Amino acid sequence: MKLPIKKKRIINRIIKKATFISIVILMIFVLVASNEITHHKLARTAQPLNVCLSTDSFPCTDIPKEPTSKAFLPNPELNAQQRFLSAIARKLSTIPQPGTYEYTLLRTYGAVFVNQDVEIKLPQKDIFANEQETQEFQATLTMGHVDGTNDCYLQKSAANALNKARIQQQIPLKSGYGSGDCTRTFNTNLRFWHKYANNQILTKVQQGKETKILGLVAPPGTSQHLWGLAIDLRVGSKEQRKALNQNGWFQTVENDVPHWTYVGLTEDNLPLFGFNKQVVRGITYWITPL
Template sequence: MPEANPSSPFYQALRQALAQRGTSVSDICPDDDQVARRVLHDYGAMFVGGQNILPPPVCVFTSEDQVSQFQQAAGRVAATTGDAAIELQPAAMQALLRAREIARAEGLDITPRDGAEAARRDYADTVRLWNSRFLPALDHWKNVGRLTEAQVDRLRALPIQSQVSEVLELETKGIFFSKDLSKSVLYSIAAPGTSQHIAMLAFDANEFLDARVREILAAEGWFQTVLSDLPHFTFLGLSESELHGRGLKPVEANGQKFWIPDVG
């Protein structure tokens, strides 16, 4: 599990951003909760975003009620793009629609990947997505003899938050739960209750391979902040020149630039 380095650029920026919102790192993400800490390091860029967005009050939501209350407080705006009705926080939607206009004026487009799920998700969506990776991976690792039937039965029966922490532990031994079983499940889907899509600050674009589309989105405050989740963009409401100052560092993967929390 990653160590939290309190003097790292990300933690410094995070403390400052949370203080402005009247909260603290321990409030959103308990010090002894390793899953929450991992989530903060992997998806935490949204917590240091601009003043025009509302980041979640916790790193890990644990119920649908808690998610609905937050989404209501943040406000959500719907728009129809293609044949999907997507929903985002107001500032995120405005910026996305602006980016789409610019793209279309250049003969390009920005469209949602996999319909409505490309933007806002609720708690149940994240549970369903978790199961779509967790259950097939259990079968695979049982079939190849890395997990016993008894282990698999026990894991299946655990409460969902305990499943997450045990999966992250198994992944340290090379037993991975992503769709292709080659990397951490957290680079494939978010742990239940943790997605930037729940925060309504994420959009999965079909056109993610187009460098010009990525440039247009970045100019409107949409950046890639979850390493190796290639179609996934996060609305930070900041310009690229501000990102270093928010404790984010650029990392290149698959020819794309990701701005991830600098926790080193």
């Protein structure tokens, strides 16, 4: 028996409404389930970090690592040190033990390890033993030229960001020589060390008895300049600083005034990654929380 056309229309409307309601309920269920999974995932991340931060558990090798190609933001429920460690653990295979020479270097120069740019290349350790190790690492880098210079090269993303800042403001190199201000060789790093320090001071740094020198010059094989992610600049105005900050460049080594580090983050995101803001003699430094 055929139904009247009016009844057919009513039945079709009922079926459409029921289908719509079912889809909405399914979407809500998926969102709730997804949120629950994310919550448990964050909880699992926090637990290893808490364990890892106890002295007896270092070096940290069990912090969960996400694929480095994915955008990453630390869990805001963690404290500053934990947020920083969760970020650098994606780059370093092992976090050094507190009190060691490697940990001291990571505290002073480790800001670059939070960089989320997939084009940035970072070493698996924070000390190069010699020129050969340095050259082997630098040979894997994709370099970019800093516009308006003869021989200043940085990792390409860092160079591009610096070039954008220098379009906004005139920002000269400290000395004008790229081999000293920009990416350095191991031997150049060593030459700078012997200009300001000696082997006796190096021994004190390695023993944890001297740290102030690290704000003046990096020990042999430890400079951010070796990684193509640091540059020495002559910066004297707020406008210059603003241009650099807007393009991911910050001062991260306290008391090293001309030294700028390519972190690749916005200033708003630095606290989220655990950085501490410190103003020393009118200059704003973003210091690691280690």
